[in-house]
Amino acid sequence: MRVAIAGAGAVGRSIAGELLENGHEVLLIDKAPSAIAVERVPLAEWLLADACEISALDEAALQRCNVVIAATGDDKVNLVVSLLSKTEYGVPRVVARVNNPKNEWLFNEAWGVDVAVSTPRLMSALVEEAVSVGDLVRLLRFSQGDANLVELTLAPEAALAGTRVGDVGWPEDTALVTIIRGSRVLTPRPEDVLEAGDELLFVAAPAREQELEELLSVRREHGDADAPQ
Numbered sequence: 001m002r003v004a005i006a007g008a009g010a011v012g013r014s015i016a017g018e019l020l021e022n023g024h025e026v027l028l029i030d031k032a033p034s035a036i037a038v039e040r041v042p043l044a045e046w047l048l049a050d051a052c053e054i055s056a057l058d059e060a061a062l063q064r065c066n067v068v069i070a071a072t073g074d075d076k077v078n079l080v081v082s083l084l085s086k087t088e089y090g091v092p093r094v095v096a097r098v099n100n101p102k103n104e105w106l107f108n109e110a111w112g113v114d115v116a117v118s119t120p121r122l123m124s125a126l127v128e129e130a131v132s133v134g135d136l137v138r139l140l141r142f143s144q145g146d147a148n149l150v151e152l153t154l155a156p157e158a159a160l161a162g163t164r165v166g167d168v169g170w171p172e173d174t175a176l177v178t179i180i181r182g183s184r185v186l187t188p189r190p191e192d193v194l195e196a197g198d199e200l201l202f203v204a205a206p207a208r209e210q211e212l213e214e215l216l217s218v219r220r221e222h223g224d225a226d227a228p229q
Contacts, residue, residue, distance in 0.1 A: 008032075079106060
């Protein structure tokens with residue numbers, strides 16, 4: 001897979017290193033000569049150019065890229081790169097970094113963004129995920145499909161603890177994609193039984209998030225038949 005990354009700062013270089021380790025071709029683009037540090041990511045291709053200019057993107061042969069990552073520290077630049085990548089070069093997948101959470105609403109399909117990654121929101125979500133049990137936490141927004149990646153850790157008193165996945169009436173436009181149980185990552189099967197402490201990852205439409213949270217957070221009544229007699 002060929003990936004172009006606009007922005008060769010610490011974020012862009014880190015992403016490039018990970019992708020190269022996984023066997024992908026990577027092109028780093030930056031207009032600042034000081035950012036061109038070939039020795040830091042020697043296996044990547046480098047281009048000193050302004051990624052907001054068509055001539056630069058022509059030189060980068062963006063039409064041959066499977067993915068473009070707009071990873072600069074400037075939201076305006078990331079939006080322009082995303083829009084050009086999608087509309088002018090037909091790049092199948094565009095991922096954009098959101099620096100200011102106030103601008104997050106702009107990073108959508110209209111601007112060519114398939115996946116928007118807000119570092120402040122993600123860090124906040126990870127903090128919430130570490131301390132919250134029974135609360136739905138939004139981890140990532142998929143702009144093109146109008147869906148979010150959300151997480152909830154099943155509380156011991158949740159009504160669904162002990163219920164088979166196939167017996168749950170999940171909301172529409174919602175998919176349980178992974179169950180993380182201790183050190184194991186499970187692909188959900190209908191016969192799998194949900195356990196207290198399971199970390200459940202869903203792809204869900206934003207309009208269904210509240211319904212999903214209510215379903216997963218329903219508490220057992222003290223008079224529940226499962227209670228000790």
